[in-house]
């Protein structure tokens with residue numbers, strides 16, 4: 001096990017632990033992965049103001065969102081197939097989140113069902129894909145409500161699956177074939193720790209939320225075939241309006257990158273928006289999440305709760321997102337890597353690292369409470385009044401959404 005000092009060390013630990021096709025599935029993005037890189041790189045270009053001689057002996061990271069109190073403005077975002085990274089992975093990650101006082105969002109395409117995770121960790125958030133089989137959709141909403149799901153994240157940036165070259169090459173994606181099975185078997189054979197933990201002890205190897213529809217006792221390929229048949233590229237704003245009528249609890253639209261879409265979502269009554277490009281896994285060559293945030297905050301920040309994901313790798317990134325208008329940040333790969341490397345303990349440790357980094361960043365910017373974070377924390381904020389404050393050297397794409 002390598003020394004773990006930060007989130008990226010967990011990436012390396014996960015690389016050593018997972019079969020190649022699973023590591024690449026987590027790590028990779030769409031097409032040439034430019035947006036995936038920009039999600040991370042653009043954070044480095046947001047500059048914080050260093051402030052001194054402020055009494056920072058007491059810092060408050062807590063937050064209240066969707067009617068609940070959390071220890072800090074961080075949640076674990078939905079990640080499909082997490083139970084293939086570690087035995088019953090969603091249950092482990094949800095337990096770590098709960099112990100840290102943070103929300104956990106379960107993917108529709110999770111290994112563990114909403115019932116299994118709720119039994120293991122108490123009430124959670126649920127991520128929802130609307131599929132062609134609308135009976136499944138209705139049943140799934142009822143199951144989520146039965147389990148006391150506290151917020152519904154409706155993901156809308158996946159009208160079609162992303163084009164991910166790494167998954168093709170590794171054997172993660174593609175039609176079942178002997179060559180693909182052979183590639184995957186070879187990748188598993190060199191990861192005996194994973195084989196024992198997940199392959200032997202992590203059963204059933206299915207997608208739990210779909211099991212009542214797809215059927216018990218069939219292999220994972222049958223599940224993916226169902227998903228392939230049921231992805232619905234015809235979902236529109238009318239479906240969001242319909243969902244708003246049917247789901248009484250907090251409804252959060254995940255995958256918004258454009259201020260016009262954000263306005264429309266708010267007009268339809270959503271309670272929150274996740275500014276997101278699906279971690280660079282869908283449309284490549286679009287804005288990074290952090291670059292998209294200021295214009296969306298300017299458009300709707302006062303009328304809804306704004307979450308952001310994509311490229312958050314530290315507590316420093318977290319503070320920058322808050323400064324640019326986010327109310328909360330979701331972690332995708334950071335959680336997947338730490339879970340793959342060390343299970344529940346890894347996620348707990350990673351969240352502790354991010355929390356410590358956040359507190360240190362708050363102390364050195366003179367920010368006493370996360371709820372007070374704003375653009376005054378960023379370089380340039382006093383001189384400029386427009387939404388580009390804080391971006392030291394705006395690149396063209398960072399300016400394009402200015403309003």
Ligand code: FNR
Pocket residue numbers: 025026027039077078079080107108109127155254276277278279280281309310311312330331332333334336
């Ligand atoms: C995801 N993401 C995702 N989102 C979603 O709404 N439903 C899902 O099932 C999945 N599955 C998934 C699998 C894997 C392996 C990854 C890495 C991501 C997207 C996720 O919720 C989030 O938007 C991004 O991961 C955020 O970017 P970072 O934090 O990974 O950079």
